[in-house]
Amino acid sequence: MNAANSGSTVPRASEPGLSAAPGNVLRGMAMGAAEVVPGVSGGTVALVVGIYERLIDGAGHVVTALRMALTGSVAESREELRRAHWSTILPVLAGMVVAVVIGARLLEPLIEDHPVGARAAFFGMVLFSIVVPARMVGRWAGxxxxxxxxxxxxxxxxxxLPPGGDVDPPLVVIGLAAAVAICALVLPGVSGSFLLLSLGLYAPTLAAVNSRDFAYLAAFALGAALGLGLFVKALQTALDRHHALTLALMTGLMIGSLRALWPWQDGDRGLQAPDTGALPMLALAVGAGLVVTAVVALQAHLDRRAAVGR
Known part of the structure; x- marks a missing residue:
């Protein structure tokens, strides 16, 4: 990709039909589940399942449409909205909402009860999925x-970074934290939940989801929308003009983020040596990684079949 085709990072001819909606709902659920888990990136999942660039491109059109609407360019705003990949965005968002609601109930207690095993599984998933953005770089340069x-x-x-203390935050702080965390959603290798945990807002946010604290959730949603609007266009431009370099940076972020998923850590995130139960944890990590590898291989196979059919 280059600046010459910066109008869209994804060709309109590749727009999927309604038949792709169930698969996109499942992809959205995988992204939502990842965002509930500290240290796991929803952007990484989007890369692995093959919808990352389409989501970034669609979000860029939405942000541009909102800016045009505010300046009075209503016709242009409608055209930008039409170009957004709604057949991908809407099912993915629906899946994410479902997964976040369910994940807030199920995943967080599981992580608390079995932290070493959970981190081992997530470590294997991220480690094996690094090949996805690395292969997308193509020919590597210095x-x-x-x-x-x-x-x-x-x-x-x-x-x-050591975790922050959980607090009862004011709505302004919630919005600012959401604006930062949403950047992690579109940046593979960086976990939004991990950033919330570092800011001391992870537990309050999960509690707000579980208790349906709509004031908290509204402040969070507003902050997330503002953060997305400020960040997504910059990322879209980077993918258009410096595609390989941007994906290489994402690969590095995924590699560095493995530190957060090292199974053996103390309460301040200090790394520790494996204990006597290391072998089962290693097997769990490899097994989870192989599942990711199978998913990636299946996605590549389906993409090849779709390309042949066009």
């Missing part, structure tokens, strides 16, 4: 390698 190193070091340092 600057791509430098971007990997930069992203890996940055993510490693970020995921080593």
């Amino acid at each position: 600057r791509d390698v430098a971007a990997v190193v930069l992203g890996a070091v940055g993510a490693f340092l970020l995921t080593g």
